[in-house]
Amino acid sequence: MFKVVKITVRQGQTIESALRVLKRKLMREKVIEGHKEHLHYEKPSDKLRKARFQRYIRAKRAQHYIDSH
Helix, strand or coil: CCCCCCCCCCCCCCHHHHHHHHHHHHHHCCHHHHHHHCCCCCCHHHHHHHHHHHHHHHHHHHHHHHHHC
16 A cells, blocks of 8 residues: 655765755655545545546647647
8 A cells, every 4th residue: 555665865965965866756755645635525526527627738738749740
């Protein structure tokens, strides 16, 4: 259920750079997205509407890319 993400802080590495590495790993493992999904209940119809809208946006961007090249 839970994913464990580990980073090692090397000698001479700043805390800020270690946090950037941690954030990048969390985003790559989609831990943050999974957490955001479960913060609030979303009705199945709303999920479907959101997915359809995202499909529409992706298709529109792809068409724009095709038209510009």
